[in-house]
Amino acid sequence: MAFVELMESWIPIILMITAISFIFYDWVGWRWLEHWIIGTGAGVIVATNWRALYRTGINPLIGGDMLLILPIIFGICLYFRFIPEYRWVARYGFLWVIAGGAGVTIGGIMQGQILPQIIQSAKIIGPTSWDTFNGLVSAIIFLTTLTYFIFTKPHKGVLGTSARAGRLFMMVGFGLGFSTLIQTYFAVILERVQWMTFKILGI
Amino acid sequence: MTSSSEENTIWDKLMSIPDNAIQVVFLLCMIVPLLVPMTIPYGVTPPTKAFYDTINALPEGSVVLYSMQLIPFNYGDCAAATASIFNLLLNAPNNLRVILVFPASDGPLMFDIMSADYEILMPEWRKYGEDWVRFGYYAGMEQGFATLCDDMKTIFPSDYFDNPFDDLPMMSDIKSAADWDLLIEVTSYTAIVDYEVRQAYGRYGVPCLFAPAGMTVMSIIPYYPHISKGFVMGLSGAAQLNSLQGISGTLVDLMGNSFSFMTLEAFILAILGIVSGYMLRHRRST
Amino acid sequence: MSVTFRRLLPLYLTFIVAVIIALRSFVVHPTLALLGTTFLKWSSLIRAITVGLGFISILLFHGPKLVSRSNDPIPYQWFYSGTTLFGMFLFALLGVGLGVRSSSYLWWYDVFYRPVAGLSTAVSGFFALTAMYRSFRIRSLESLFLVGPALLILLYDAPIGTILLPGIGPLADYIFLYIAASAFRGFIVAASLGTILTSMRTIIGREKGYLPEEA
Numbered sequence: 001m002a003f004v005e006l007m008e009s010w011i012p013i014i015l016m017i018t019a020i021s022f023i024f025y026d027w028v029g030w031r032w033l034e035h036w037i038i039g040t041g042a043g044v045i046v047a048t049n050w051r052a053l054y055r056t057g058i059n060p061l062i063g064g065d066m067l068l069i070l071p072i073i074f075g076i077c078l079y080f081r082f083i084p085e086y087r088w089v090a091r092y093g094f095l096w097v098i099a100g101g102a103g104v105t106i107g108g109i110m111q112g113q114i115l116p117q118i119i120q121s122a123k124i125i126g127p128t129s130w131d132t133f134n135g136l137v138s139a140i141i142f143l144t145t146l147t148y149f150i151f152t153k154p155h156k157g158v159l160g161t162s163a164r165a166g167r168l169f170m171m172v173g174f175g176l177g178f179s180t181l182i183q184t185y186f187a188v189i190l191e192r193v194q195w196m197t198f199k200i201l202g203i
Numbered sequence: 204m205t206s207s208s209e210e211n212t213i214w215d216k217l218m219s220i221p222d223n224a225i226q227v228v229f230l231l232c233m234i235v236p237l238l239v240p241m242t243i244p245y246g247v248t249p250p251t252k253a254f255y256d257t258i259n260a261l262p263e264g265s266v267v268l269y270s271m272q273l274i275p276f277n278y279g280d281c282a283a284a285t286a287s288i289f290n291l292l293l294n295a296p297n298n299l300r301v302i303l304v305f306p307a308s309d310g311p312l313m314f315d316i317m318s319a320d321y322e323i324l325m326p327e328w329r330k331y332g333e334d335w336v337r338f339g340y341y342a343g344m345e346q347g348f349a350t351l352c353d354d355m356k357t358i359f360p361s362d363y364f365d366n367p368f369d370d371l372p373m374m375s376d377i378k379s380a381a382d383w384d385l386l387i388e389v390t391s392y393t394a395i396v397d398y399e400v401r402q403a404y405g406r407y408g409v410p411c412l413f414a415p416a417g418m419t420v421m422s423i424i425p426y427y428p429h430i431s432k433g434f435v436m437g438l439s440g441a442a443q444l445n446s447l448q449g450i451s452g453t454l455v456d457l458m459g460n461s462f463s464f465m466t467l468e469a470f471i472l473a474i475l476g477i478v479s480g481y482m483l484r485h486r487r488s489t
Numbered sequence: 490m491s492v493t494f495r496r497l498l499p500l501y502l503t504f505i506v507a508v509i510i511a512l513r514s515f516v517v518h519p520t521l522a523l524l525g526t527t528f529l530k531w532s533s534l535i536r537a538i539t540v541g542l543g544f545i546s547i548l549l550f551h552g553p554k555l556v557s558r559s560n561d562p563i564p565y566q567w568f569y570s571g572t573t574l575f576g577m578f579l580f581a582l583l584g585v586g587l588g589v590r591s592s593s594y595l596w597w598y599d600v601f602y603r604p605v606a607g608l609s610t611a612v613s614g615f616f617a618l619t620a621m622y623r624s625f626r627i628r629s630l631e632s633l634f635l636v637g638p639a640l641l642i643l644l645y646d647a648p649i650g651t652i653l654l655p656g657i658g659p660l661a662d663y664i665f666l667y668i669a670a671s672a673f674r675g676f677i678v679a680a681s682l683g684t685i686l687t688s689m690r691t692i693i694g695r696e697k698g699y700l701p702e703e704a
Contacts, residue, residue, distance in 0.1 A: 047584020112405020
């Protein structure tokens, strides 16, 4: 058991130091680690999806829901893409993924993503004059951003000014996005360094 | 031609600091606050307060679907928020009924790791199957979630522990998204936010609350406050939520201190870089 | 086999399945709802099965390199390929054999994969730090609008930021909750309209890129 506890501490530490060493030098250990992560990640995905498939498809099929044989057959069709002469059979598998994605997206996009945004942006009048001012600012920013995506007319004159303003406002958002992205990276590194520090120091 | 003295101004020296030195200082900014106790007070932002108030304002016995996209990449940013929100749901005075699902295949494993790393305050009166239920990973992203919204039993014939769906007392009157009162999502993936808004809010009108990792916050900002009345952003949001719940002195606070110094270093470096760049450009142009 | 089976039938099926799934959101009918939910379940099951495609693709890519002791594109590539395949088979077989819910599998996951799975990507945070130092420059209005709020939020999000500069809290809130939110609402509406168009093109068969090419 002591050996297992040693493994639990030192294998992650060695792997993490190898990962962090990349910031100083691109070396054999880092390349090995990259390949290790890809392989193990693929293995984890296969194992967890097998469990989901078994729970949702195979177990009910064994339990009597014979209709589930159809999606399993369609799913097996996907693997024909590796056989050049019968690659067209894979289309019968892919169509379910694509049709499901397209159909399910259209089902909720209007009520979920388009109309609520338009309604929220149209709420200009507020209980106080400050709220009304903010509502007006929001509406103007919303409209100018939309005009940026009009590609059927050249961005000249009023449209051009509006599109440029929209682009500037979107740049604000992208700047915030970059800032928050690197904060995510910082948090991930911090959590690992914290774990490693506490393990090494025995805290 | 410039003289050698002009090439040796403070701005040239700043620009010639090696990257490794910056990174070593960065590592120190991470490690030192973890070891040196300090109390850095912080305020609670309006979205975090709104998140907290929304949960506490739910009627007694409301059903909350708590979806967690915990993966190794976002663990550092999302795990603290996951634990904090779970504690809030379990201990809220309105006796919420909580359903756990995972849109990422690693989710159930990372949830177990999170439960070991962060303290989960499970009240004694809560009984599994009657007050809270843990389902597992649902495959298929939006298609899987849409199926979950339409008929939960179809996608989860059994829970994570292989208890049949019909044997769970809590699920006797919860069959679809029409029976949910709130959806909470912890995620670092934009697509999950979008498809949950489309399916849960768009088709069933289920109110949503999001706890995005920092990199995903711009994806949920457009939905605030009309779809998502509040949000908890990453590690700092978790610390704020803990403070609202009266939880202090935890690992989250320690990490929050380090996080402060890390972002402070990044801010100072960026300002120095901008000023140095301007001064060097100004010198070259004159 | 005829063109009907190879090309037309998949397109017709795509149309039928997608329309049924989409219609179930707009037309309240029990048969339609049942069909739509059934097709969606099949779609999510098939998505779970597609994971095997990745498994086989990795095998087909790295297997020959290992067998032929290839040094292409980097020296000792065969060793790295062997590492990838070993890790993949190890975790797949352990997961299927032990069960992904078992504490043993969790141990393997927590010791050999999870410590570095996120860190390998997040080390780019170190490079982002030095990139901010060396490349953040304000030379135009666009860069001011990009860099300025980025720095403001960087300080605001850290607990210490609002202590050092108390005024940034309300300003940062305003930028976040009004300016950026409104801009991204427009972005989402535009992107959503594009999504609807692409989905419609797929449903009516104008978009065929998803169909695997014939040999």
